[in-house]
Amino acid sequence: MAGGYNNFTLSIYLTVGDLMRMFGDRADAEGTEGAEGAENGAAEKQFAFFQKHLKFTKVYIEIFRSDETPQYIMDKAKAFFTNKGVAFATGIMPVARNKGKGGPFCYTDPETEKQFDELFAKMAANFDEIMIDDYLATNCTCPGCVAAKGDMTWPEFRTGLMAGFCQNHIIAPARKANPNVKITLKYPTWHESYQYLGYNTEMQPHMFEHIYAGTETRHTTYSLFRNPRYTSYSLLRYLRSLPPFNNRGAWFDNIACANDVGVYLEQAELTLLGGCDEVTLFCWGILHEKEEIGALGILLERLDGDIASLGQPAGIPAYLPFHSTGEDHVFDFLGMCGIPLYPDAVFPDDGAVLLTAASAHDASLYEKVRAHLENGNDVFVTAGCLEKMQDFGFYDFTGMRVTHRSQAAAEFGGFDGSGWSADVTYRCAAKPVTLPVIDVMLNNCDLRAVQMRESMPNVLLAYSRYANGRLFVLNVPDSFADYYEIPGEIMGFVRKSFSRDLPLWFEGETKISLFLYDNRSAAIRSFLPHGSAIMLHIAGDIGGLDIGGKKIAPLYKKEGETVFRLALEPNKLVIFAY
Ligand SMILES: [Zn+2]
Numbered sequence: 001m002a003g004g005y006n007n008f009t010l011s012i013y014l015t016v017g018d019l020m021r022m023f024g025d026r027a028d029a030e031g032t033e034g035a036e037g038a039e040n041g042a043a044e045k046q047f048a049f050f051q052k053h054l055k056f057t058k059v060y061i062e063i064f065r066s067d068e069t070p071q072y073i074m075d076k077a078k079a080f081f082t083n084k085g086v087a088f089a090t091g092i093m094p095v096a097r098n099k100g101k102g103g104p105f106c107y108t109d110p111e112t113e114k115q116f117d118e119l120f121a122k123m124a125a126n127f128d129e130i131m132i133d134d135y136l137a138t139n140c141t142c143p144g145c146v147a148a149k150g151d152m153t154w155p156e157f158r159t160g161l162m163a164g165f166c167q168n169h170i171i172a173p174a175r176k177a178n179p180n181v182k183i184t185l186k187y188p189t190w191h192e193s194y195q196y197l198g199y200n201t202e203m204q205p206h207m208f209e210h211i212y213a214g215t216e217t218r219h220t221t222y223s224l225f226r227n228p229r230y231t232s233y234s235l236l237r238y239l240r241s242l243p244p245f246n247n248r249g250a251w252f253d254n255i256a257c258a259n260d261v262g263v264y265l266e267q268a269e270l271t272l273l274g275g276c277d278e279v280t281l282f283c284w285g286i287l288h289e290k291e292e293i294g295a296l297g298i299l300l301e302r303l304d305g306d307i308a309s310l311g312q313p314a315g316i317p318a319y320l321p322f323h324s325t326g327e328d329h330v331f332d333f334l335g336m337c338g339i340p341l342y343p344d345a346v347f348p349d350d351g352a353v354l355l356t357a358a359s360a361h362d363a364s365l366y367e368k369v370r371a372h373l374e375n376g377n378d379v380f381v382t383a384g385c386l387e388k389m390q391d392f393g394f395y396d397f398t399g400m401r402v403t404h405r406s407q408a409a410a411e412f413g414g415f416d417g418s419g420w421s422a423d424v425t426y427r428c429a430a431k432p433v434t435l436p437v438i439d440v441m442l443n444n445c446d447l448r449a450v451q452m453r454e455s456m457p458n459v460l461l462a463y464s465r466y467a468n469g470r471l472f473v474l475n476v477p478d479s480f481a482d483y484y485e486i487p488g489e490i491m492g493f494v495r496k497s498f499s500r501d502l503p504l505w506f507e508g509e510t511k512i513s514l515f516l517y518d519n520r521s522a523a524i525r526s527f528l529p530h531g532s533a534i535m536l537h538i539a540g541d542i543g544g545l546d547i548g549g550k551k552i553a554p555l556y557k558k559e560g561e562t563v564f565r566l567a568l569e570p571n572k573l574v575i576f577a578y
Contacts (some may be wrong), residue, residue: 004057005304008272011058011280012050013091013131013251013543014077015501016065018285021048022046023076043080046288050416053297058087060280065093065122074126074364091128092119094136106140107165107198108148110352116169124181125173133282134171134188134214137197138162155384158198166207173510181267184248186212187239189225191343192328192358201345202322205242213239213250216270216282219263223256226328228481229527230335230513232267236274237313237342238320249278254292262571263301264292266527269573271304273515273523275313300438306575312575317344318354319362326357327384333480336527337491337510339498350377351501354474366393373469378500380472383436398464399441406478408432409453412460412486414493419447426452434478435460449493451475460486461494472497496537504578508534511569516519521577526568536564 004010014022022043050056061077063069067477069077094116095103105112123130138145149157150531166185174181185208186198194201205211215232217225225231232252239247239473252267273280287293318331320343331354341354347368347409359365359381366389369379386394387402395401410432414425427555435451438459447461463472474494477483488509499505504522506514511534515523526532536554542562545552554562567575 004055005008005300007304007308008276009058009249009278010054010056010300011060011249011278012054012056012284012285013060013133013280013282015062015093016067016069017071018283019061019069019077021285021508023073023080029279040080046284047080047084049288050293054281054294054300055297056281058089058278059284060091061088062091062093062133063126064119065133066095066097068119071303074105080101088127088128089131090123091131091133092123104135104140104197106137106142106145106162107138107141108142108144113165113169117173118233118283119430120170120174121177124178128178128180128182129191130174130183131183131212132183132185134186135186135198136185138163139197153183155195156431159195159203159323161199161201161202162198163203163207166204171207182209184208184212186251187215188229189214189216189231189233189235190224191238194323195323195325200323201239201242205246206244208246208249210246211239211242211274212280213247213271213274215250215267215274216252216255217267217270218253218256219258219260222258226408228332229266229270229330230332230337231329232270233274233515234332234335235340236271236276236381237315238274241317241342241344241346243346245274245325249276249280250274251280251282253282253502253571254287254290257292261292261295265295266571268296268299269303269525273310273525273573274309275310276367293381304471306573309516309575309577310521310523311398311479313342314518315340315342316352316354317342317348318356319343319347319359320345320356321359324358324361326360326388326478327382327480328358330356330382330384330476331478333483335513337483338485338495338506338508338512340514340516347372350375352378352380352498354380354382355385356382356392357388359385360388365389369394369397369471374467376468376472378463378470378472380451380474380498382474383438385471385474386438387436391395394471397466398473399444400459400462400464400473401439403437403439405437406434407437407451407453407456407458408434409451409456409458411452412490413450413452413457413492415447415449416496419450425489427489429485430488431485433482433485435475436478438462438473438475445473447471448497449490461497463497464505486510499537503540504536504538506534506536506566508532508568519577521575523573523575524566524568525573526571528568528570532570533565533567534539536566537561538564542578545576545578547574 449459492507
C-alpha cells in the first residue's frame with residue numbers, strides 16, 4: 001500500500017453489513033471473475049475503487065451493530081487488509097435490535113451488562129484498538145430506569161450511569177482480555193444533548209485512551225441536526241478542549257447530504273481546519289462508487305499541502321461548561337458570520353470570552369466574570385446568558401436587561417463612535433429580524449450595533465464598563481439563522497468589537513467564516529454561492545499578502561492596521577500567512 005497523507009491519517013470504517021457484502025458467502029458472486037484473490041472478488045473490486053481515489057492507510061473492521069460479524073468474516077477481513085498493507089482496528093455501534101427495530105440499549109438491564117462484558121472481551125482479544133461509534137447513549141425510560149433515576153434529573157442520572165457502565169462493562173472486560181488495548185470513544189455531532197442521553201464529557205475523556213468527534217453536519221437545511229456547517233470545525237475544537245485533551249480524530253459521512261458533492265466536501269474542509277491526527281470516512285458501503293469520493297481525493301490531496309502551514313487553532317472561546325445546554329450552537333451561527341469562536345469547556349485565564357445561556361450552568365459564573373472584568377478583559381454575554389444572570393449579579397455589571405418582549409425590524413445601524421454623530425452606517429435587511437427587546441439605561445452603555453424602529457432602538461451589540469473591563473451584550477435573533485440576514489456591514493461592527501485581542505478581522509457579508517491559528521496564519525471560507533469582496537484588517541504594518549500564489553498589496557494603513565481587499569471565490573477556502 002502506498003503512503004498516506006503527510007498531515008493526517010485517512011481511515012475508512014466498515015460496518016458489519018459492509019463486511020458481509022465484501023466477505024460473506026454471497027459476495028464472491030458479485031466480484032470480478034478471475035481477479036487476483038478470486039475468493040475475495042467483491043472485496044478486491046471495492047478496494048480498488050477506494051485505492052484509486054484516496055490515500056487511506058487504515059480501516060475499522062466493525063464487530064457489532066445490532067448484529068455481530070461472524071468470526072470467519074472477521075478472519076477473512078483481517079487477512080485481506082494485512083495482505084494489502086492496511087492497518088486495522090475494530091469498531092462497535094452500540095445499538096440493540098429490539099423487536100426488529102434498532103435503538104439504544106437499556107443500561108440498567110443486567111442482560112446489557114452481560115452482553116457488553118462479552119463483546120468487549122471478544123473485541124479486545126482480537127484487536128489492540130477499539131472505536132466506539134456514537135451511540136453509547138441512552139434514552140431508555142423503562143420502569144427499571146425510572147426507578148433507578150429516583151429524584152435525580154435524567155442528565156444527572158444518565159451521566160453517572162454511563163460513566164460507571166463504561167468503567168465496569170467496557171473498559172474492565174476489555175483490559176482483562178488485552179491489557180494493551182486502546183479504546184476510543186467517539187462523540188456525536190449533537191453536543192447540546194450529550195448529558196440528557198448520558199454522554200459525560202467531564203469523566204469519560206479521562207477513562208478512555210482517546211476521544212473522537214463526529215463532524216457530520218450534512219445538509220444544513222434538510223438534515224434534522226440543528227447545526228450550521230461551522231459545527232464541523234467547532235465540535236472538534238470543543239472536544240479538544242476537554243481535559244485531558246485526548247481527542248485524536250474526527251469522522252463524517254455522506255448521509256443526508258442531498259447528493260450534493262459540495263455539501264459533503266465542506267465537512268472535510270472544516271474538519272481538517274479544526275485540527276486532528278486522523279480522519280475517518282463513514283462508511284465503506286455507502287461511499288463505494290460514489291462520485292464524491294473522486295472529488296474528496298482531489299480535495300484531500302490539496303488540503304494536505306495547504307494545512308501544513310497552519311499552527312494550532314486559535315480564536316475566541318465560547319465557554320461551554322460540562323453538562324450544559326442553552327442557546328445551543330449559537331456560537332456556530334456567529335462563526336458562520338465571521339467571528340472566530342470555538343466552544344471551550346474551560347473558562348479562559350485571560351482574553352475575550354463569549355458567554356451563552358449554557359455558560360450560566362456554571363454556579364460560579366458571576367465570580368469568574370467579575371474577576372475577568374477586574375483583570376481588564378472583554379466579556380461578551382448573549383441575550384440568553386444575560387436573561388439568566390441579570391438577577392444573579394450581572395445587573396452590577398450593566399443596566400441592560402432582557403425583557404420578555406420581542407421586536408421585528410429590518411433596519412440596523414452600526415457605530416464606531418457614540419452613535420450621535422454623522423459617522424454612522426444604516427442598512428436594511430432583506431426581511432425583518434425578530435430580536436428580544438433589551439432595555440438599556442441610557443448613557444450607561446455604548447452602542448455598537450442597533451436594530452432601528454420608530455422610537456424603539458434595540459441593542460444588537462452594546463457594552464458597559466465595569467472595573468477595568470467591558471461587558472458586552474450581544475442580542476440573539478429568535479431564529480439564530482437570522483444572524484445571516486443582518487446586513488454584512490452591520491455584522492462588521494460586531495466583528496470589530498470582538499476583535500480587540502485578535503490579529504485580524506474583516507468587513508464583508510455573512511456566511512463567510514474566519515479561522516485563526518497561533519503562527520500568524522489564517523483561513524477564510526466563503527459559503528456564498530457567488531463571489532464576494534471583503535476588507536481584511538490585520539494588526540500591524542504588513543507589506544503584502546501571498547494568497548494561493550497571488551500577491552495582494554495593502555489598500556491603506558490606519559489606526560495601527562493594514563487593510564487589504566480580498567475577492568473571495570464562491571464556496572471556496574483560502575489559507576494564508578501574514
Ligand atoms: Zn431501561
